Amino acid sequence: MTLATNMRRYWIFYVMMAPGVLFLIFNNYIPMLGTVIAFKNVNYADGIINSPWVWFDNFKYLFKTSDAWIITRNTLLYNISFIILNMIVPVAFAIMLNEMKNKLMAKFHQAVIFLAYFLSMVVVSYLVYGFLHDTHGFVNTSIMKWLGLEPLQWYFETKIWPFLLPIINTWKNVGYYTVLYLAAIIGIDDEYYEAATIDGASKWQQIKSVTIPLLMPTIIVLTLLQIGRVFYADFGLFFQVPRESGPLFPVTNVIDTYVYRTFIAMGDIGLSSAAGLYQSLVGFILVFLSNWFVRRVDKDSALF
Amino acid sequence: MQTEMSKSGSNPFNAISPTANTIINIGFMLYTIACLLPILLIVMVSLSNEQDVLTKGYSFIPNQIDFTAYKFLFTDWQQILRSYGVTIFVTIAGTILSLIIMALYAYPISRTDFPHRKFFTFFIFFTMLFNGGLVPWYLVYVNMLNLRDNIWALVLPLLVSAFFVLVIRTFFQSTIPVAILEAAKIDGASEMLIFFRIVTPLSLPVLATVALFSTVNYWNDWFLSLVFITDDKTLSIQYLMYKMLLNIQFLASNSNAASAIAAAGGQVSFPNETVRMAMAIMGIGPIVFAYPFFQKYFVKGLTVGAVKG
Amino acid sequence: MIRTNKGVLGVTTTMLTFALVLNACSGGGGAASGNASPSNAGGAAESPAAETATPADNAASALEPYTIKLVYTGAPQADETKVEAKLNEYLKDKINASIDLMPIDWGPWDDKINLMIASRQKVDIIFTAQWNKHAVNVAKGAFLDLGDLLNENGQDILKTLDPVFLEGAKINGKNYGVPTNKELAAQGGIIYRKDIADELGIDMTAVKTIADLDNVYKVVKEKHPELTPLYLKDGETFNSHYFGNYDALGDTSIPGIILKDEDGTTVKANYDVARYVDTLKLTRDFYKKGYINSDAATNQTMNYDAMKAGNVFSMTSSLKPGKDKELENQTGMTGKLAQLELNTKTIATSETAGSMLGISSTSEDPARAMMFINLLHSDKYVNNLLNFGIENDHYAKVSDEVIKSTDNTKNYNPGAAWMFGSQFLNYVWETEDPNKWEKFKEFNQNAKVSPGLGFVFDGESLKAEIGAVVNVDKQYLTALETGSVDVDKVLPEYTAKLKSAGIEKIIAEKQSQFDKFLASK
Structure with missing residues (x-):
């Protein structure tokens, strides 16, 4: 078949895809070409194309500061903790909801748990602010008082945020993952449990040897999807919730917020692009590695 | 799997012990309360008296119910109404366009007889693997497309999600029998007709799910406003909330409230804390009301679409 | 096989075409928009000086119509379009131009202006100042060199503006902004609620230092x-800087300061300056005592807006004669504010370049932009229309020079007179001292002249270090200076971070440039 016959037969397909292709070109592919900015010292008077090449100076500079290490560490550690929590907690929730005798109550709980998923990060930052504001916040004015503790300045206290952020993230996402796992559990054929009961397996044993193994493909797929994004942080969570408090940067600055700040707050587009490209490249490698790994474990669950 | 959903769920052959059931129930009860408390706190603060808040802090039980915050907020109702208008327009236009564009892209790449299927699948899949970063992306929208301070800047960037396109494609591939398509083609139906008359109606579950995700994404977006919008005329409700959390005087300095304060010569002061929380309620409200509807379809959609994708 | 390759090839070609479009747009700036004006300097890639050399005809009829975009900071005003229309009416005859006012709130100002500059938005006039990263933006090529433009289209500016201003605002011998013609000396202190102080019987005259404020x-x-x-x-x-009398010898975001009110010429990092550290500790003490708003480190509300809301007793401010009255008008708190000077009056480069209008290198008609700036410096009607709105609508005249507020004042009262042209052309509110401008001139006398007057540090060679320091500052500076964090604990941490970011290199370079300047004097 030649291209011409193809075009005649499938021209309508190209028309159908045209808006999408156009979008991808502008939204994704042209910006990819724009990564050359990372290798330039952009001077506005000369324009991007005519600005002098500095090759790896922006990268050298990025890795010379302690920032590169801090943002990489924060991004990875937070995301790893998120992935683990997003696996354990929802699986546990889903199993428990499934076992609950009162189905109406189970539905109600599920609905409430899911609610947080629909709130924007701006709303979440308001909710957190309501608790943590240092003079009016509920924690300082009530809880700390009941506990007989001195009020703390939560938005300056670097120690608590590494715990707080995973809690907030889990609280926000647990509903979504619970629904997915619950669906998978409900999909499990009752015959498996029937057989297990005949073998005299206790409830706990059934969960361990039937439910969890059968959930494994779902767990792997959902986790893999997150691992592929392990180098990308949830910008809203790290930007909105800590309210851009300077003293918290050592524990809240992630690659995404760094890219944003060096671009918008400092106007250094070369450095910002360098950090962005670093993120894209490492992210790219990590997707491949995790996919390769999953392929070895379970071929069907691999992304590609 | 869909049919499985209609069953009551847990296996009927053995149930957990009553003790375990009670513990699980209590546990969930506590967690559910913990989920609702933050929102309740915001509601209560917005209904408190500013003086009480300043002296006692935010509290779940206000000394008296006081609507001053809402009164102050509504002196600037034009801005709030306008912001709602922006958000609603963006959400509706965005969801519809995005659904059409994504489905139209997903259909050809779901057809095994389409020779360039692999290339176009990769073309979209690659965008999930690699991206150019914030700076070039921003410059494309602002310099090439000239969308600064333009309401379409809040719509366009979220139109296509590679992940959803692949989910839709998988759904097309796995649920639409090739035989039907063949039959239609033999009857002389054009591809467009097949797509709109046969494929779309059969794919409503996955399309509805994607539409719901889109709606939530558009409704909750503030980042696009943050980078593209300077003008007060195009402020979305989320961005208005963000601005008010940082700078409550954003309202005070622009609004009729300011003139009321000025007229009183500074004797009346702007109820910062309670107005802030009233604003949060304005932002949360619609989502909470739409939630029961949303939740139902989401659960349905997620269980058919995403797991397979 | 071949078929697929061809397809790929086709798409690749399309992409390359788009890439070329991208080049055209981001590279030339003006290439895509055509040559709309006789003195198009949009294509800034070539030497702007050569292009602007085209003689611009001053007769309005000979000029193409053009819209001048003016970007400045302040709250958007309700009647902005009304005032714009009035300005356009007049400007049409004068320079055949219309004006687009683009105010940006104080909170997002820094970020938005960075975005605007980085994305090459086509605007004409941008408010800039030494404390607002002027030198950094000049180094990036954001502003045009105004030398020729001033001679061609800014004759009235050269005639009326004290040459000290233009001289002091130079960077590498070139002017990239036209300073506002206003007071030259500077002083810092607080603005406070006089009505509250009177009510509580507090004697503010007894307050001589920051420490004295404790009891108040x-x-x-x-x-x-x-x-x-x-x-x-x-x-x-x-x-x-206005309160501590620190002279950063140029851009205030670049570290290394001398004291304006002393004669020493040693450039020091702020953590090595005793006054700075003592003040930090005092501020921290105030913070702990609950005198300072607890969210000072994260709040973006401008201080006079906070004042306007009615629950603030005092704020810091740079002062000049009648600043309190100016603010009263701006905040609507007539008769309720007073100012209190708390340091020595000085003159330094930072004042000469403390408020300027620069012409963006993206401007499509820099000559016209300069004509407008020229009008702000020489045309009483334009100047006052921009600053106070329309007569008998936003204000009413009491006499030729004195105005009073009307019911509609609140809809246009930007309070931005210090940014636009010559302040000596401004009307005076009836609540203000009618001799305000005389006072300004008096104020300029007997000021202590900073040893650094006329020197501006050039940080181009240390861009990386400066960037790193600015980054560290973003993390610590506000929290420290507002007293939000423990000074004894955080200051050493901050110092260590600054040192590893290369602050010592910057200070050494600043010192050596400064020494050369002093030697040549």
Whole structure:
């Protein structure tokens, strides 16, 4: 078949895809070409194309500061903790909801748990602010008082945020993952449990040897999807919730917020692009590695 | 799997012990309360008296119910109404366009007889693997497309999600029998007709799910406003909330409230804390009301679409 | 096989085409928009000086119509379009131009202006100042060199503006902004609620130093718990350059300061300056005592807006004669504010370049932009229309020079006169001293002249270090200066971070440039 016959037969397909292709070109592919900015010292008077090449100076500079290490560490550690929590907690929730005798109550709980998923990060930052504001916040004015503790300045206290952020993230996402796992559990054929009961397996044993193994493909797929994004942080969570408090940067600055700040707050587009490209490249490698790994474990669950 | 959903769920052959059931129930009860408390706190603060808040802090039980915050907020109702208008327009236009564009892209790449299927699948899949970063992306929208301070800047960037396109494609591939398509083609139906008359109606579950995700994404977006919008005329409700959390005087300095304060010569002061929380309620409200509807379809959609994708 | 390759090839070609479009747009700036004006300097890639050399005809009829976009900071005003229309009416005859006012709130100002500059938005006039990263933006090529433009289209500016201003605002011998013609000396202190102080019987004249404020704030806090005794925010603290009399010898975001009110010429990092550290500790003490708004480190509300809301007792401010009255008009608190000077009056480069209008290198008609700036410096009607709105609508005249507010004043009262042209052309509110401008001139006398007057540091060779330091500052500076964090614990941490970011290199370079300047004097 030649291209011409193809075009005649499938021209309508190209028309159908045209808006999408156009979008991808502008939204994704042209910006990819724009990564050359990372290798330039952009001077506005000369324009991007005519600005002098500095090759790896922006990268050298990025890795010379302690920032590169801090943002990489924060991004990875937070995301790893998120992935683990997003696996354990929802699986546990889903199993428990499934076992609950009162189905109406189970539905109600599920609905409430899911609610947080629909709130924007701006709303979440308001909710957190309501608790943590240092003079009016509920924690300082009530809880700390009941506990007989001195009020703390939560938005300056670097120690608590590494715990707080995973809690907030889990609280926000647990509903979504619970629904997915619950669906998978409900999909499990009752015959498996029937057989297990005949073998005299206790409830706990059934969960361990039937439910969890059968959930494994779902767990792997959902986790893999997150691992592929392990180098990308949830910008809203790290930007909105800590309210851009300077003293918290050592524990809240992630690659995404760094890219944003060096671009918008400092106007250094070369450095910002360098950090962005670093993120894209490492992210790219990590997707491949995790996919390769999953392929070895379970071929069907691999992304590609 | 869909049919499985209609069953009551847990296996009927053995149930957990009553003790375990009670513990699980209590546990969930506590967690559910913990989920609702933050929102309740915001509601209560917005209904408190500013003086009480300043002296006692935010509290779940206000000394008296006081609507001053809402009164102050509504002196600037034009801005709030306008912001709602922006958000609603963006959400509706965005969801519809995005659904059409994504489905139209997903259909050809779901057809095994389409020779360039692999290339176009990769073309979209690659965008999930690699991206150019914030700076070039921003410059494309602002310099090439000239969308600064333009309401379409809040719509366009979220139109296509590679992940959803692949989910839709998988759904097309796995649920639409090739035989039907063949039959239609033999009857002389054009591809467009097949797509709109046969494929779309059969794919409503996955399309509805994607539409719901889109709606939530558009409704909750503030980042696009943050980078593209300077003008007060195009402020979305989320961005208005963000601005008010940082700078409550954003309202005070622009609004009729300011003139009321000025007229009183500074004797009346702007109820910062309670107005802030009233604003949060304005932002949360619609989502909470739409939630029961949303939740139902989401659960349905997620269980058919995403797991397979 | 071949078929697929061809397809790929086709798409690749399309992409390359788009890439070329991208080049055209981001590279030339003006290439895509055509040559709309006789003196198009949009294609800034070539030497702007050569292009602007085209003689611009001053007769309005010979000029193409053009819209001048003016970007400045301040709250958007309700009647902005009304005032624009009035301005356009007049400008049409004068320079055949219309004007688009683009005010940006103080909170997002820094970020938005960075975006605007980085994305090459086509605007004409941008407010800039030494404390607002002027030198950094000049180094990036954001502003045009105004030398020829001033000679061609800015004759009235050269005639009326004290040459000290233009001289002091130079960077590498070139002017990239036209300074506002206003007071030359600077002084810092606080603006406070006179009505509250009177009510509580506080004698503010007894306050001579920051430490003396302790007792004042204590009383205020006791008697008026709903008031914030002192409102601080990012850049508006006891350690702001105007308050501490720190001369950064150019861009205030670049470290290394000397004291304006002393004669020493040793450039020091702020953590090595005793006054700075003492003030930090004092601020921290005030913060701990609850005098300062607790969210000072994160709040973006401008201090006079906070004042306007009615629950603030005092704020820091740079002062000049009648600043309190100016603010009264702006905040609507007539008769309720007073100012208190708390340091020595000085003159330094930072004042000469403390408020300027620059012409963006993206401007499509820099000559016209300069004509407009020229009008702001020489045309009383344009100047006052921009600053006070329309007569008998936003203000009413009491006499030729004195105006009073009307019911509609609140819809146009930007309070931005210090940014636009010559302040000596401004009307005076009836609540203000009618001799305000005389006072300004007096104020300029007997000021202590900073040893650094006329020197501007060039940081181009140390861009990387400066960037790193600015980054560290973003993390620590506001929290420290507003007293939000423990000074004893955080200051050493901050110092260590600055040192590893290369602050010592910057200071050494600044010192050596400064020494050369002093030697040549």
